[in-house]
Amino acid sequence: MEILEKAPAKLNLSLDALFRHLDGDPEWKMVMTAIDLADYVYLDTNDQTNEIIVQTNTGFLPQDRRNLAYQAARTLQKKFNINAGVTITIEKKIPVSAGMGGGSADAGAVLRGLNKLWNLNLSLQELAEIGLEIDSDVPFCVYSCPALVEGKGEKITPIGSLNSLWFVVAKPQASVSTPSILKQIDFCEIQHLDVQKVVDAIHNQDWNLLFQSMGNSLEPITTQKYPEITNIKEKMVKFGAQVAQMSGTGPTVFGITQTESRAQHIYNSLRGFCKEVYLVRPFNLTNR
Numbered sequence: 001m002e003i004l005e006k007a008p009a010k011l012n013l014s015l016d017a018l019f020r021h022l023d024g025d026p027e028w029k030m031v032m033t034a035i036d037l038a039d040y041v042y043l044d045t046n047d048q049t050n051e052i053i054v055q056t057n058t059g060f061l062p063q064d065r066r067n068l069a070y071q072a073a074r075t076l077q078k079k080f081n082i083n084a085g086v087t088i089t090i091e092k093k094i095p096v097s098a099g100m101g102g103g104s105a106d107a108g109a110v111l112r113g114l115n116k117l118w119n120l121n122l123s124l125q126e127l128a129e130i131g132l133e134i135d136s137d138v139p140f141c142v143y144s145c146p147a148l149v150e151g152k153g154e155k156i157t158p159i160g161s162l163n164s165l166w167f168v169v170a171k172p173q174a175s176v177s178t179p180s181i182l183k184q185i186d187f188c189e190i191q192h193l194d195v196q197k198v199v200d201a202i203h204n205q206d207w208n209l210l211f212q213s214m215g216n217s218l219e220p221i222t223t224q225k226y227p228e229i230t231n232i233k234e235k236m237v238k239f240g241a242q243v244a245q246m247s248g249t250g251p252t253v254f255g256i257t258q259t260e261s262r263a264q265h266i267y268n269s270l271r272g273f274c275k276e277v278y279l280v281r282p283f284n285l286t287n288r
């Protein structure tokens with residue numbers, strides 16, 4: 001039996017790292033949203049063998065146990081003694097190593113999909129806890145809705161809708177290694193943010209407050225090495241974005257507007273400077 005799970009990318013509207021746990025993982029306080037730039041993950045379960053096969057439409061992604069989608073299937077198989085295999089086919093649309101959580105999105109989609117195919121009856125919260133064993137962004141990707149994200153990434157609190165906003169997303173050429181940026185965080189030095197203000201702004205649909213309160217504490221670390229990020233941010237604002245910032249550990253930059261026409265203008269203007277530009281809407285999996 002084959003099913004298709006959509007695996008939406010994520011953007012960080014607010015990202016703060018509070019301290020480092022003894023095991024080295026950061027304590028996060030973030031507001032994230034899913035967007036409708038998504039990979040398509042096809043799952044074909046097989047009762048004859050317990051082999052996990054991963055195939056993608058890219059030449060460069062790992063198709064073995066290094067793939068986060070593989071790890072998601074393997075984790076479920078082991079935890080619940082599943083005697084079935086699965087072929088996972090990933091149609092990749094989310095730029096890789098971009099700060100949009102593409103690998104985690106695929107893993108989240110595998111968890112949701114196999115929960116159905118293997119009749120595990122796990123709640124989203126239970127899937128999110130399993131997801132944390134794979135990567136810190138997987139719990140959010142299991143939910144894929146606007147949410148406050150805390151802890152090492154496992155505490156997900158869905159918040160209100162962003163449906164009246166438009167997003168322009170631009171991915172500069174650089175590929176950023178997330179672990180190398182995380183290693184460089186100096187928790188006393190980085191500028192901490194009032195993440196709760198962003199939560200309140202979304203709750204009250206107060207977009208001016210949202211635009212004033214957003215931020216990414218890791219942006220100065222990444223932009224030091226990749227100044228083109230600042231350049232694209234400035235262009236986004238010049239072309240009409242009400243706010244623009246880096247997502248995750250970068251290098252992706254996104255801008256927000258309240259009208260489609262303004263977003264379309266930014267999109268058209270940026271395409272002359274940046275090869276990968278997308279005009280997208282927020283996505284809420286829990287509303288489907």
Ligand code: ATP
Pocket residue numbers: 061062066067068069090095096097098099100101102103104106107137176178248249250
């Ligand atoms: P994050 O913001 O969560 O750190 P990212 O968007 O910066 O993620 P990804 O696109 O998830 O980065 O890729 C990061 C690394 O993960 C790449 O080196 C890639 O080889 C590896 N990877 C493993 N599985 C996948 C997958 N299914 N899709 C994309 N990358 C994957």
